[in-house]
Amino acid sequence: MKSDLFNLxxxxxxxxxxxxxxGGAMAEALASQGARVAIxxxxxxxxxxxxxAVASAGGSAAFFAADALSRESMTDARDAIISRFGSIDVLVNAAxxxxPDATLPPGSDFCKLPLDAWRDVFDLNLVGGVLLPCQVFGETMIGKGRGSIINVASMAGMIPLSRVVAYSAAKAAVINLTKFLAREWATRGVRVNAVSPGFFPAEQNRKLLFNDDGTYTERGGQIIAHTPMARFGEPAELAGAIVWLAASKASSFVTGQNIVADGGFSSVTI
Ligand SMILES: NC(=O)c1ccc[n+]([C@@H]2O[C@H](COP(=O)([O-])OP(=O)(O)OC[C@H]3O[C@@H](n4cnc5c(N)ncnc54)[C@H](OP(=O)(O)O)[C@@H]3O)[C@@H](O)[C@H]2O)c1
Structure with missing residues (x-):
């Protein structure tokens, strides 16, 4: 008998x-299980x-332009998604x-880290990344009495990685806020979990990890040396965690958790 545990x-x-x-790979994963996806x-x-890409794989998706740092824009997007698709059941916060100016290059002085850069990183990852979407979309889910929210945190939120100090601190706050909301909404039918990727080459970190000729930078090489699986992650390797947490049958008793996909990076100390 075929199981519908992960059916969306x-x-x-x-x-x-x-x-x-x-986020794009996560959208494709959700669509592959039958969800209508609002990108x-x-x-x-x-x-x-x-x-x-979703449509060519046989799935259903539509794009909605919005700025996660604006409550008005989030509210407009929510209303447009409901009028197009009729409901909101799963929210993935992957913005x-x-x-660069919120990181500390070797030999630089933490005391000189610019405050506006620090604030921008917190605004993007904590306010636009989680707080505003959870308020705006969470309100709809609570009204309906069901939903699953998945916040994309980072392994850097669990271990204060060198140099990326503002980012690490902001992602630590994302994990903390995830747990707060899980408790807050546990009896309202809304589950709230986090997924923490390790190192996955993407636009925002490609220069940090690779030289122009495709070899590892010094930092990229250090990361690989510290990763038990001795490689970076592929975006599709987050699909299982996202689909599992989204599927109300598969993860019905799971809330307030932080699922880590990092090739073992955070499990070793040397
Ligand atoms: N790659 C990694 O190794 C890694 C590791 C751990 C955690 N993460 C986290 O994973 C998530 C996805 O990152 P990624 O690596 O896939 O980087 P990415 O390709 O740069 O994606 C980041 C996304 O954030 C969106 N975004 C930024 N500001 C926004 C705003 N104001 N409103 C709406 N959307 C906004 C961007 O969309 P638009 O430009 O279209 O607005 C972009 O699609 C992030 O939370 C990141 O911190 C990544």
Whole structure:
């Protein structure tokens, strides 16, 4: 007998940051299980490309242009998604990233880290990345009494990685807020979990990991040396965790958890 444990047919999944490398792969994974997927982001080009990729694999998706840092924009996107698809059952918060001026190059002075760069990283990863979408879309889920929210945190939120100090601290706050919301909404039918990727080459970190000729940078090589699986992750390797947490049958008693996919990076100390 075929199991429907991971079946998402009839459900609407919203992926904020579905225009990006990891969010896009998550959107495709959800569509592959039958969900109608709303791909949300600012980049229409990349959004429409991902919609085409979903459609060519036999899935259903539409792009909604929105800025996660604006409550008004999030509310407009939510309303447009409901009027197009009828419901919102799953929310993946995949908007986020680091910025170079909020990192500490070797030998630099933490005391000189610019405050505006620090604030921008917190705004993107914590406010636009989780807080506003959870308020706006979470309200709808609570009204309906069911839903699954998946916040994309980072392995850097569990271990304060060198250099990326603002990003690590912001992602630590994402994991903390995930647990807070899990408790807050546990009896309201809404589960809230996090997925923490390790190192996955994407637009925002490619220069950090690779030289122009495709060899590892010094930092890239150090990361590989510290990763028991001795490689970076592939975006499709996050699909299982996302589909499992999205599927109300498969993960019905799971909330407040942080699922780590990092090739073993966080499990070793040397
Ligand atoms: N790659 C990794 O190794 C790694 C590791 C751990 C965690 N992560 C996390 O995974 C998530 C996805 O990152 P990625 O690596 O796939 O990077 P990415 O390709 O740069 O994707 C980031 C996405 O965030 C969206 N975004 C940024 N600002 C936005 C805003 N104001 N409103 C709406 N969307 C916004 C961008 O969409 P638009 O430009 O279209 O707005 C983009 O699609 C991030 O939270 C990142 O921190 C990544």
């Amino acid at each position: 047919e009839g459900e609407t999944a919203v992926v904020i940051g579905g225009t990006g490398v990891l 949300v982001g600012r980049s229409r080009d990349r959004g429409e490309q991902r919609v085409k 986020g990233g680091n910025r």
